[in-house]
Amino acid sequence: MKHVISAGDFTRESIERVLASAETLRPIWESRQPREALTDIGVVRLLFAEASTRTAGSFEEAARLCGMPSALTAGADATSLIKGETLGHTGRMYHGQNAWALVMRTKIEGGARWVAEMATRYGLNLCVLNAGDGANEHPSQTLLDLSTIKRRLGRLDRFRIGIVGDLRLSRTVHSFIRALRLLDNIEIILVSTPESRLQWWYTEGMTNVTVADSLEALVGCDFVYTTRIQRERFPADGYESKRVRGRYVIDEAVLKMLGGKTLIMHPLPIGDGEIHSGILMHPQVIVDEQAANGISIRMALLQMALAGQEDVTELDTCEPEVEVIRSVSAQESIARKDAEDRRFLPIPHGTVLDHLPVGTGDHIKKVLGCDPAKSYVGHDGGLRTREPVVKKDTLRLENRFLTPGELSIIGVLVPDVTVNSIRDGVITKSKIRRVPEVTGIGHCPNPACVTNHDAEAALFPHFHVHGEDRGVLTCHYCEQYFDRAEVLA
Numbered sequence: 201m202k203h204v205i206s207a208g209d210f211t212r213e214s215i216e217r218v219l220a221s222a223e224t225l226r227p228i229w230e231s232r233q234p235r236e237a238l239t240d241i242g243v244v245r246l247l248f249a250e251a252s253t254r255t256a257g258s259f260e261e262a263a264r265l266c267g268m269p270s271a272l273t274a275g276a277d278a279t280s281l282i283k284g285e286t287l288g289h290t291g292r293m294y295h296g297q298n299a300w301a302l303v304m305r306t307k308i309e310g311g312a313r314w315v316a317e318m319a320t321r322y323g324l325n326l327c328v329l330n331a332g333d334g335a336n337e338h339p340s341q342t343l344l345d346l347s348t349i350k351r352r353l354g355r356l357d358r359f360r361i362g363i364v365g366d367l368r369l370s371r372t373v374h375s376f377i378r379a380l381r382l383l384d385n386i387e388i389i390l391v392s393t394p395e396s397r398l399q400w401w402y403t404e405g406m407t408n409v410t411v412a413d414s415l416e417a418l419v420g421c422d423f424v425y426t427t428r429i430q431r432e433r434f435p436a437d438g439y440e441s442k443r444v445r446g447r448y449v450i451d452e453a454v455l456k457m458l459g460g461k462t463l464i465m466h467p468l469p470i471g472d473g474e475i476h477s478g479i480l481m482h483p484q485v486i487v488d489e490q491a492a493n494g495i496s497i498r499m500a501l502l503q504m505a506l507a508g509q510e511d512v513t514e515l516d517t518c519e520p521e522v523e524v525i526r527s528v529s530a531q532e533s534i535a536r537k538d539a540e541d542r543r544f545l546p547i548p549h550g551t552v553l554d555h556l557p558v559g560t561g562d563h564i565k566k567v568l569g570c571d572p573a574k575s576y577v578g579h580d581g582g583l584r585t586r587e588p589v590v591k592k593d594t595l596r597l598e599n600r601f602l603t604p605g606e607l608s609i610i611g612v613l614v615p616d617v618t619v620n621s622i623r624d625g626v627i628t629k630s631k632i633r634r635v636p637e638v639t640g641i642g643h644c645p646n647p648a649c650v651t652n653h654d655a656e657a658a659l660f661p662h663f664h665v666h667g668e669d670r671g672v673l674t675c676h677y678c679e680q681y682f683d684r685a686e687v688l689a
């Protein structure tokens with residue numbers, strides 16, 4: 201493992217591997233005896249541009265116990281990020297100062313993914329560990345949460361868990377849910393006010409999730425994972441956050457109602473008394489134990505990053521699946537008076553996009569950046585029936601063939617297109633059957649996304665494609681889901 205960016209990258213096996221490694225490293229943390237210093241590896245740079253007590257402190261202690269030199273930069277205004285420097289440039293500077301690993305927390309969503317990718321583009325050997333990127337992800341927190349469950353229960357399946365509070369904006373919840381998806385025979389109950397509900401995509405396709413608005417839904421849970429309202433991510437006037445704060449408080453009475461076996465977890469900090477101070481020492485409240493498990497987890501992550509440091513990270517290049525449906529000789533086609541194919545003959549060499557929805561031809565021409573002198577949009581009626589009604593557009597591109605990237609783009613914009621490639625007197629007709637992703641086009645509508653904060657990242661828009669009609673796109677960086685029309689407007 202080289203980078204730790206998102207729980208969406210985890211597998212059940214990788215989770216187990218980290219948890220097992222943390223257990224073997226635990227005696228080092230329990231005995232407070234650091235490993236022999238590794239003097240020749242450079243430094244672990246800890247960049248915390250958002251507040252942190254546990255994550256920064258435990259990564260720092262984890263590095264010390266692993267014998268790894270580290271340096272902490274903490275505070276929103278502690279770096280040139282505040283002067284407008286990009287995250288990519290910040291990462292390059294730290295690498296130049298001998299950082300081999302960058303543990304980073306910023307409010308920029310997708311920032312860690314971008315810095316890891318930037319390092320690959322620049323050929324830098326830098327491991328990136330995401331310690332929280334805005335409201336998006338907090339993967340090391342999830343690993344310590346899972347380690348707490350496993351240590352208490354002896355297994356990572358067959359349990360019932362309630363997740364309470366600010367599900368919409370808590371990155372700890374987002375990462376946690378992505379990992380819980382990988383576990384078997386668990387039941388999840390999500391409790392929040394309507395304003396703080398979890399976005400639909402986190403639980404899409406899961407059949408083991410119930411949504412509720414009252415703590416009573418949690419009776420009999422093995423674990424209740426409660427969270428604070430992320431007030432810093434609400435509008436600054438505080439009005440909206442005040443409305444949802446203090447709505448769910450776990451106190452003595454709630455503990456009784458839940459039953460004697462429910463363990464209370466929280467990523468911490470407690471923000472508005474969501475766990476009543478009077479029960480913090482109750483044996484069912486295991487939040488400090490949970491936080492403490494973070495040290496050996498982060499030791500494991502640093503060790504695994506160091507071991508994987510030399511791994512070559514490939515940048516994603518996921519090509520579309522294109523199926524050839526027919527090849528016809530242009531001459532034969534003329535001979536057969538195949539009216540439909542003859543329409544392509546004015547271009548002896550090039551591409552004709554057929555079956556474009558009416559009115560889309562000019563847009564596709566613009567998107568593909570076509571040479572106006574060598575591209576022609578047709579508005580065709582039924583050629584065979586000679587109906588006057590325009591039924592479709594066509595786009596003829598002289599001496600131009602589409603790259604896999606361009607095929608992906610049109611495969612998302614006009615999924616039913618037929619692509620006719622004409623060369624050496626042969627017309628090859630193809631359909632675009634699957635488009636995993638589109639790159640180099642589109643704009644992420646999330647204002648907190650790194651592509652809206654970093655001029656370099658903005659040059660590499662990248663979306664994963666979902667849905668039967670390819671109508672939903674996920675930003676590769678901030679991992680949010682959007683309608684195709686919002687991204688490709």
Ligand code: NCD
Pocket residue numbers: 254255332338341371372427428467468469
């Ligand atoms: C969390 C975070 O920063 O996302 N804290 C932590 O790292 N344990 C939770 C929070 O701030 O609510």
